[in-house]
Amino acid sequence: MTTDRTAPAPDGYVQPQVDVPALTGLLDGEYAEVRDLVRTNLVTYASVLEEADELGIDAFRERVRELVVGMAATGQTGMGFPKEYGGGGDVGASIAAFETLAYGDLSVLVKVGVQFGLFGGAILHLGTERHHDAYLPRLITGELMGCFAMTETGHGSNVQALGTVARYDAATGEFVITTEGEQARKDYIGNAARHGELAVVFAQLEVGGTSEGVHAFVVPIRVDGEPAPGVDIEDDGRKMGLNGVDNGRIRFDGVRVPREALLNRFADVTPEGVYESTIDNPDRRFFTMLGTLVQGRVSVGGAGVSASKVALAVATKYALRRRQFAANPEGEEQLLLDYGLHQRRLLPLIARTYALHFAQDVVRRQLHDVFSGVEDDPQARRRLEARAAGTKALGTWHATRTIQECREACGGAGYLAVNRFAALKADSDIFTTFEGDNHVLLQLVAKGLLTDYASEFEDLDQLGMVRYVTNLAVETVIEKTSAHKLLERVRDLLPGGDEWDQEAGLLDSEYQLAMVRYREEHMLAGVARRLKSGIDRKRDAGAVFSEVQDHVIAVAHAHVERLVLEAFVEKMRTLPEGGNKVALGLLCDLFALSTIEADRAWFMEHGRLTVQRSKAITREVNDLCRKIRPLAGDLVDAWGIPAEMLRAPDLVG
16 A cells, blocks of 8 residues: 555645655765765775675785775875875865765774874874875875874873873984883774884973973884884784774884974974974963864764664664564554654654754864864864864764664664674774763863853863863853843744743744753853852862763753754755755754653753643654654665665665
C-alpha cells in the first residue's frame, strides 16, 4: 500500500516533497566540488573498509599510508596550504574536505589529520618562510611524513606543564632536546611508530638558564628509516580502534638541532642566546601559539557529525526495510520505523545531526575568515577558539551517543563487523578526547562567557579567571544576564508579557530561542554569583572554582546548544519556500523541542515550564516524529554518503 505524499492530513498538514539533490546541494554549500572530489576518492579506495578487517596491523598501516599519499596527489589534502607551495589556498575548503572524508575509514581520516592538519598546520602557522620553503612542498605531497609531538604521558590537557626541555647552547648555536623522566615522554603520537621522519616537538625552552615557556621545534626522528641518534621510538601497539594509524612514544636523549629548528613566528633566539618575542606576556604568547592550531578542533567536530550521518543512514535504511511483529493477526509485520519508539530513537538524532551540520558551517566560516585575514582582530580569534571548542565537544559526544543508539537499533546484525558499526564505534570513540578533552574544552567556553572575551583572556589561567570574574566583572555579568533583562528583551516578541513562555506557540522559533537563551543566561549569572560568594567568604580561588565546575560545564553546554539552535534557525530564514524548507522546519522544531524536553527538569525547577506545558512539548515531539517519518529516507540520502561507504549489505540492501 502506498500513501499520497501530498495528501492533507485531518489537521490540514500537507506532507512536503523533499528534493534530495537540491537538499544535498544546500548541505554541501559553497564547497560542493570539494566534497564531490572527496566522494570520488572514497569510492576509488572503498576497499580499505574491508582491508581494515582483513590485513594485519603492519600491512594495514602501510595501506593507509598508501591511500593518504594517493589522495594527496588529487589535491584533496593540501587545500589549506598556500598556493605557492602546491596547496589550494582555501582553509574552509580543507575543513569541508576533512568533514566529507569522515564518511570513509577513520584511520585514513586521522592519518590525514595528523599529517596535513597537525604536523603541516604547525609548520605553516608556527613557522616562518624558512620552514615553509624547507618542508611544505614535500609535506603537501605526503613525500615527507611527520608527527605532532605535544602530548606527554604525564601531561595531556595541561600543555603549559610539559616536561620535555629544549636548552639553547650558545657555543654551538643548537637546541638540546631532552626527555626529563618517563612522565615527559611524548605519547600517543600519530605517525611516530612507523612513518614519521620529522616531529614538531613542543618543549619548555630554556635560554641562559631562564625558562621561556613552551615552544615548538622541528626535530628529525628518523634517518634512512631508522631512529635518529638520541631518539628512542616505541610502538603504542594495538588500540581500541584506529589501528591503521601508527601511534607511538618518543624519548629524546640530548638530541641537538640547529637554532633555525625553532618555529619562530612568535618568538626567536639570537645566535648569541638572546630571547626575543613580539608578545611580552608569556601566557598570552602561549595561548596565541595554541590558537593558531584551532583548525584541528574544527576538523574533529565536523568529523564527528559526519560519522553520525553514516550511522544514522545505515540505521534508518534498515528501519525502512526490516519488519517485526504484526499490528493485527491478519496483517503484515510492521516496519521498524513505523513504531513510535523507533521514531523516537532515530529521528531526534537526525534532527540534531542537521542542527550540528549548520552549526559546523558557521564555525568553519569563522575559521576561514580569521585565518584568511577577513576578520583578524583578537576578539574574533577568541570567539572562534571558544566556539570551535564547544562545537567540537557537542559534535563528538553526539557521535558517540548516535553510533551506539544506531547499533542497538540494528539489533544483532548491527554487531557484525561487516555492517560498519564495529569500526565506527571503535574508531570514533577517541574523538571526545583528542584535540582537547571535551570537559576541558567546555571550561574554555565558560571562560570566554565569564570574561566576555576580555583583553586579558589569554593571560588568565583558571585561578586568574576566578579572580577576574569575582573582582572586576561579576556585577556586569549578573546585570547582563538577569532574568528581568531577558524578559524585557523577549516581551515584544511573544504574547503574554512576563508569561511569554506559557502562552507562546511551541513551534514559534522565537519561543524556542528564548527558552534556551534564558537557560544559558540564568546559569551564567548563577555561576558568577557562586564564584563571588566563595571569594567574599575569603575562600581559596581554586577550591571555589572546583566546587562550581559542574555548573561551569552546564552553562557552557547550554551556551553551545543555543548557538546550534541559532545556526539552524538562521539557515531556515534564508531558504526559499518549498518542500525542503518545510522538511527542515520540522527538523528544526524537533531539535529545539527535544532539547528543551531533555532538560525539562531544569526549566520546571526555574519556573519556565508548567507540568501541562511540559506534557504538551512531549506530545509535539511525538507528532513531529510522525510527520518526519515518511521523509526519513530522503533526509539521510541528502547527506550524499556514497553507497560504498555504508558497507552494510545485511542492513541497507
